[in-house]
Amino acid sequence: MEEEVILPHLFRTEYRNIVSVLCYLFGIEHIEIAEDIVSDTFLSATELWATKGIPENPAGWLYTVAKNKTKNYLKRNTVFEQKLSAEIRYSTPRTEEFEIDLSHKNIADSQLAMIFTVCDPSISDESQIALALNLLCGFGIQEIADAFLTGKEVIYKRLNRAKEKLRESRIKIEQPSISEINERLETVLTTLYLLFSEGYYSTSPLAQNATLRKDVCEEAMRLNYLLIESPATNQPAVNALYALMSFHASRFDARTNENGENILYEDQDETRWNRKLIDQGTHFLIQASTGNKVSKFHLEAGIAFWHTQKESTSEKWENILELYNNLLMLEYSPIAALNRTFALAKARSKQEAIIEAEKLNLTGNHFYYSLLGHLYTGIDHDKALRHFQTALELTTSKADRSTILKNIERLNS
Amino acid sequence: MNEFLIAIHRDLTSENASPSPEQMQAAIKPFQDWIGGIAAQNKLVAPPKRWDLGGRVVRQNNTVTNGPYAEIKESLGGLFLIRAESYEEAVEIAKGCPVLQYGAVVEVRMAIPAS
Numbered sequence: 001m002e003e004e005v006i007l008p009h010l011f012r013t014e015y016r017n018i019v020s021v022l023c024y025l026f027g028i029e030h031i032e033i034a035e036d037i038v039s040d041t042f043l044s045a046t047e048l049w050a051t052k053g054i055p056e057n058p059a060g061w062l063y064t065v066a067k068n069k070t071k072n073y074l075k076r077n078t079v080f081e082q083k084l085s086a087e088i089r090y091s092t093p094r095t096e097e098f099e100i101d102l103s104h105k106n107i108a109d110s111q112l113a114m115i116f117t118v119c120d121p122s123i124s125d126e127s128q129i130a131l132a133l134n135l136l137c138g139f140g141i142q143e144i145a146d147a148f149l150t151g152k153e154v155i156y157k158r159l160n161r162a163k164e165k166l167r168e169s170r171i172k173i174e175q176p177s178i179s180e181i182n183e184r185l186e187t188v189l190t191t192l193y194l195l196f197s198e199g200y201y202s203t204s205p206l207a208q209n210a211t212l213r214k215d216v217c218e219e220a221m222r223l224n225y226l227l228i229e230s231p232a233t234n235q236p237a238v239n240a241l242y243a244l245m246s247f248h249a250s251r252f253d254a255r256t257n258e259n260g261e262n263i264l265y266e267d268q269d270e271t272r273w274n275r276k277l278i279d280q281g282t283h284f285l286i287q288a289s290t291g292n293k294v295s296k297f298h299l300e301a302g303i304a305f306w307h308t309q310k311e312s313t314s315e316k317w318e319n320i321l322e323l324y325n326n327l328l329m330l331e332y333s334p335i336a337a338l339n340r341t342f343a344l345a346k347a348r349s350k351q352e353a354i355i356e357a358e359k360l361n362l363t364g365n366h367f368y369y370s371l372l373g374h375l376y377t378g379i380d381h382d383k384a385l386r387h388f389q390t391a392l393e394l395t396t397s398k399a400d401r402s403t404i405l406k407n408i409e410r411l412n413s
Numbered sequence: 414m415n416e417f418l419i420a421i422h423r424d425l426t427s428e429n430a431s432p433s434p435e436q437m438q439a440a441i442k443p444f445q446d447w448i449g450g451i452a453a454q455n456k457l458v459a460p461p462k463r464w465d466l467g468g469r470v471v472r473q474n475n476t477v478t479n480g481p482y483a484e485i486k487e488s489l490g491g492l493f494l495i496r497a498e499s500y501e502e503a504v505e506i507a508k509g510c511p512v513l514q515y516g517a518v519v520e521v522r523m524a525i526p527a528s
Contacts, residue, residue, distance in 0.1 A: 321446070321449070322442075322445060324449065325445050325446060325448065325449025325452070326445075326449075328449055328452035328453055328457070329448060329449070329452050329457060329460040330460075332452060332453075332455045332457070336453075337452075337453035337454070337455070340449060340453050341453065344446075356450050356453065359450070359453075359454050360453060360454060361454065
């Protein structure tokens with residue numbers, strides 16, 4: 001494989017693996033030391049590999065070097081060692097010199113513990129996602145800035161503040177107990193879903209960012225899968241979220257054209273939908289159908305499942321309508337209210353949906369006017385046009401503008 | 414915004430009650446759509462639950478009897494909470510109840526704001 005391809009991926013994967021293991025070993029107070037050791041390891045690798053070529057087992061090489069650097073660090077910093085090594089020795093009493101365990105199992109355990117640390121309720125959503133991308137997924141600051149469509153400086157500050165907060169609150173990095181899992185799993189799942197959405201819905205104008213966005217989605221799915229692999233967190237809602245992400249991801253390639261522009265659902269070529277991911281989603285949705293609690297992820301996965309059926313049948317839209325009814329009863333959101341009304345138009349009639357739409361009172365939301373424009377299309381041309389124009393005035397997103405303009409064009413043809 | 418109790422009363426005790434079990438069956442989907450519509454306006458405070466139709470009635474001296482409280486023909490069949498500006502608005506929402514046409518009665522009560 002080409003070096004330019006293999007290195008960034010290897011670095012990203014191994015960065016998160018080693019950082020997680022070291023943070024798990026050192027504790028959250030020493031997150032920076034862990035990061036420094038890993039960065040230093042990668043610097044050595046880049047220097048050496050540039051002249052001598054990539055070793056046969058690059059990951060193994062990185063692990064050995066990281067272990068040595070950690071031991072050297074501890075030797076040089078006696079204060080740190082006295083304070084920390086005592087704690088580590090205490091927790092691993094059988095070994096005189098503690099081991100840095102980079103086995104697959106310990107990496108998975110460390111990552112799982114870190115997921116629960118990063119998703120601490122004291123950290124804002126925005127920062128949780130940035131932290132997750134950085135510590136759990138191994139993304140660099142520039143990559144995170146690109147994904148968030150913001151500057152490096154902003155992300156740098158955001159990450160530092162969040163890490164400071166974790167240190168201040170002395171949040172332990174440990175295997176979550178059953179009660180912690182029950183208490184926090186929903187927050188964790190919400191963060192993973194936000195992370196996925198960040199990749200899925202980000203409207204970056206840069207076509208080259210498509211790969212980065214896909215990577216963000218894949219990382220969210222990987223972390224979700226870690227929760228499935230661990231028996232204590234393998235709960236129905238976790239499987240439902242994985243199903244939801246699988247269904248969405250199945251349309252990843254079909255939803256943009258070669259210029260990186262969005263293709264609307266109705267216009268997508270369903271032969272480009274990824275069958276394997278659809279089947280995977282169906283499998284995990286079935287796995288999720290146990291217990292007596294229906295989470296929002298179950299309902300959203302159900303809705304996403306019906307969207308993998310391209311044919312517009314009344315069965316499809318009746319089911320989607322019912323799922324949206326249930327979702328709204330569980331938790332209101334403007335987007336769910338709009339989608340519910342769209343489903344009502346499909347299941348019943350546009351007339352019925354217009355009556356309901358006008359009760360929604362979402363003036364100020366450009367999607368609301370786009371929906372009204374859509375509902376009046378074919379019923380009242382002038383009203384439809386007026387609503388689309390209001391939507392156009394309200395939107396700030398370039399991608400949404402082009403979608404609305406397409407709708408106006410269609411209306412006038 | 415005020416909170417309102419929406420209580421649906423219907424005949425649970427008569428032999429040939431209206432709404433009949435078949436009519437209730439037919440009303441399930443319209444009922445869900447009605448509630449979904451209220452929720453879509455962000456006016457649902459506490460969603461309805463499915464209540465057991467048997468129930469118990471407790472009276473003075475701890476007398477407990479079976480069955481819904483039915484001194485009158487209309488027992489409590491369902492209840493939930495909504496948000497509305499006024500009785501006028503709450504009543505407008507209540508008029509959408511799809512079981513009304515089969516003889517159910519909807520009671521609307523405003524919660525008195527804590528002062």
